[in-house]
Amino acid sequence: MNIHNAKVNIIRAAGVDGRFGTERSGENGRNEKLSKRSAELSATMAAPRPKPLKLGTSIQASFxxxxxxxxxxxxxxxxxKSNMAVSLSTNAIKLYSPETGAYVGDCLGHTSTISGISFPDPNSPMLLLSSSADGTIRTWDIRNRKEVAAIRHPTPGSEIWNFSVGGITNQVAAGGDSQVLIWDWRTRNLMSELDELHTEAVTQVHYHPAKRELLFTASVDGLINIIDTSQSLKPEDLQYDTLSVGTSIGKIGFYGRYSQMLWCLTHIETLSVWDLEEKMQAAEFKETRTNASFKWGLDNVNYLIDCFSPSGTDDLWLAAGNNDGAMGFFPTSFPKPVHPSVPSLGVFGEVGCVLEGGHQGVVRTVWLSQNLDTEQSLFAWTGGEDGRLCSWSRSGAVEHGRSWVSNNLVMKKGSSSKTRHSPY
Known part of the structure; x- marks a missing residue:
């Protein structure tokens, strides 16, 4: 991977032989890999800071x-990659072309904070799902921007904070206020309501991309539970394992060649990595923001955004930003733990690329394009608390980004009162 071009891909891993990983090397192989990774990291840290990527388009998506x-x-x-959905604090979803940034229309219907959006079925690219604190998971046909189906929390007034589609029987799972709920996506019938897994709000639910019967749930209570949904979903018969993070969890995800690793970002801006085969913590990154700040030439890193993994590798990159709207991608590294109860100390390499000059405040979300095989290709779209959507390209990278705001791509609505708060 060329660090300075930041050719980063999001991966969708496939399992082999029903396991997270099948290429289990011996101790010599591990040592060789660690030595190679250490050499690559040393080379990265010695390299000069790359120039920021070029800002292609900045759209004022909300007013x-x-x-x-x-x-x-x-x-x-x-x-x-024909349609891009963007959720806003106005409880609306806007649709754009990811190639041109052209505004397509709105999906309107949610009455409270939108907590998640996803195109879950690659065979149905025109179906968008969204969850909300209004207690619903709605399905939209983006061709006419109409709601075509909805799942509702069984308890009126209850909130839904995250959802995931998966399982081996087309399930939809959702996290609520200390509850995990599972529906049959085809019939919209509630299959299970689990009240004992967590004691506080469930911030994340994700089906494993390779072992689709495994459902991962994470919560403000600091626990990650791993549920085997192929078994009985009755609360008294439920089979699950638990990972204890110890602090409120904001976001989790999978990475590695076989999605055999899990990363975890917390609400106190820390990063940890977990080995799913061994069911143990593999690494912790202490003083995450401080140590990342040493690896770029800008102001201090103030917050963590997301994590990404280059396709076909076991590498993990952290996306983090500052309050002025700049963000960077930081490579991570850690040795194999010497003892199951003692996680390794993770470190960051020099920032791989910088996105600067587009946003004027906190960056909330990043989407990375997979089509990064040419210098002209789209690199990413980002969205933030300034209401802007920004596209970024690797072509003609410049030291200072330039942006323009197009008011004719969206219809400006009248002002309305709102309460500003985080969906997480």
């Missing part, structure tokens, strides 16, 4: 009080 603008929560792109 509000200039002192307290509406802002962007999340970006999702369908498998064909």
């Amino acid at each position: 509000g009080d200039p002192e307290d603008p509406d802002y962007i929560f999340e970006i999702a792109v369908n498998g064909q």
Whole structure:
């Protein structure tokens, strides 16, 4: 991987022989890999800081009080890369072309904070799902921007904070206020309501991309539970394992050639890595923001955004930013733990690439393009609390980004009162 071009791909791993990983090398192989990774990291840290990527387009996706603008929560792109959905703090979802940034229309219906959006089925690229604190998971046909189905929390007034589609029987799982709920996606019937897994709000639910029967749930209570949904979903018969993070969990995800590793970002801005085969913590990154700040030439890193993995590798990159709207991608590294109860100390390499000059505040979400095989290719879209959508290209990288705001791509609505709060 060329660090300075930051050719980063999101991967969708496939399992082999029903296990997380099948290429288990011996101790010599591990040592060789560690030595190679250490050499690569040393070379990275010795290299000069790369120039920021070029800002291609900046769209003012939402309008509000200039002192307290509406802002962007999340970006999702369908498998064909023909449509991009963007959730806003106005409880609306806007649709754009990821190639041109052209505005397509709105999906309107949610009455409270939108907590998640996804194009879950690659065979149905025109179906968008969204969850909300209004207690619903809605399915939209983006061709006409109409709601075509909805799942509702069985308890009126209850909130839904995350959802995932998976399982071996087309399940939809959702996290609520200390509850995990599972529906049959085809019939919309509630299959299970689990009240004993967590004691506080469930912030993340994810089906494993390779072992699709495994459902991972994470919570403000600091626990990650791993549920085998191929077995009985009755609370008294439930089979699950637990990983204890120890602090409120904001976001989790999978990485590695076989998605055999799990990364975890917390609400106190820390990063940890877990080995799913061994069911143990593999690494912790202490003083995450401070140590990442040493690896770029800008102001201090203030917050963590997301994690990404280059396709076909076991490498992990952290996306983090500062309050002025700049963000960077930091490579991570850690040795194999010497003891199961003692995680390794993780370190960051020199920032791989910098996105600077597009946003004027906190960056909330990043979508990375997989089509990065040419210098002209789109690198990423980002969205933030300034209400802006920014596209980034690797072509003609310059030291200072330039942006323009197009008011004719969206219809400006009248101002309305709102309560600004995080969906997580």
